[in-house]
Amino acid sequence: MAFLLVGGWSGAVAKDGAPRVVAVLYPETEAPYRQIFAEILDGIQRGATGETVRSYALSEPPDAAGLRQWLDREKPAVTITLGRLATKIYETFGLGVPHVVGALDASPQQMPGRAGVGLAVDPALLFATLKQLAPTKRRVWVVFDPSYDRWLIDLAQQAASSSGLKLEALGARDLRESARQFTSVLQAADPATDAIWLVADARITDSETILPLVVEKSWQRRLLVFSNNLQHIKRGVLFGLFPDNTLLGQRLAELAERALRAPSAPSSIEVLRAVKRAINLKIAAHLDLAIDQALERQFDLVLPVW
Structure with a gap:
């Protein structure tokens, strides 16, 4: 299941002048976890000022083929994955697109060189x-x-x-x-x-x-x-x-903006400061x-x- 969220930032625009696509992948969950991801998504929108943000909810069991088709169609410039399920599946594709992770217990020891915010x-x-x-x-x-x-x-x-x-x-x-x-x-x-x-x-x-x-x-x-x-x-x-979920989403948007500006710059999982x-x-x-x-x-x- 996918739906459109409009938002973004002004610092990254495609060569033809059109906004780039920022993909946000997250698990489809029941309450109260559904509200958590909704607040993070809202924060990503709030932290954006000019790009197109599109989101895709992964069912359980996940439809990996459907997600891959969606990604091929949307051609995101950067992807934000929320939770372990979305992160694990996305990593199997090996797309080489800048990637930011959030809403999971991530450690720079276990995920070196990855951009994102952990739960610590x-x-x-x-x-x-x-x-x-x-x-x-x-x-x-x-x-x-x-x-x-x-x-x-x-x-x-x-x-x-x-x-x-x-x-x-x-x-x-x-x-x-x-x-x-x-x-x-x-x-x-x-x-x-x-x-x-x-x-x-x-x-x-x-x-x-x-x-x-x-x-x-x-x-x-x-x-x-x-x-x-x-x-x-x-x-x-x-x-x-x-976690302050809305502020966490805003921070993930900032990290995605940074990844668009400098995709080869060193990155690491951050401690959570949006609390x-x-x-x-x-x-x-x-x-x-x-x-x-x-x-x-x-x-x-x-x-x-x-």
Whole structure:
């Protein structure tokens, strides 16, 4: 299924003066995920000022032949793929067209040289919110997969140093190692000075085993936990940063514009900076944090106390 979205940017025009086509591929999904992709598409349109943006929704199972025919007909100058399904199928075509990825858990370690935005939130933004809510914190614990998120931890080390924090990063290759590391962290962390950061990696922090463990033990010991997964906040984490889908779409449009201007320029997956903030007031009260109305209004989503 394909439909037309009109938008674009003024910096890239075909030689005959006609706007170039920017193709956006995304999965056809049910609510609430359908709204997420609709907001990203809206952001792509908002970030455009002169090109023609056309989108194609991939059904499940996907019609790869139909998509290829659509691409051959549209002849896009640049393609934006949203989600893992669209990205995986598009890559099999090997078209050589500038390509930007978004709305997937992408890592520059796993996708080197690719332009796009991953789901990993900029650690500097997370640490800034931590210091705003709990300025006495001095140390942050995190469990991560070195084969996937070493790049993110390197960024986090720099951001922690700039924020007056010490980052204790512990590697884990699977959920078994992750459980062992988290058990140690939950015992060793000092509630007065320490916080725990949950990375957006289901291989390390899943919702069935690790998250319940962290939520239960952190509640018992009054440990501050933060994340960049909205579902974690609903389950008992103090705060989190999550995608602002419209602004994410605008950023993807900017990266597509850059790819049109300089298709051979070096590129890399970026951390997510287009974010909203959520806070769980029940957890804040349990941690004896002072959250006045002025501070509360700085968050986009505030979960009720009870």
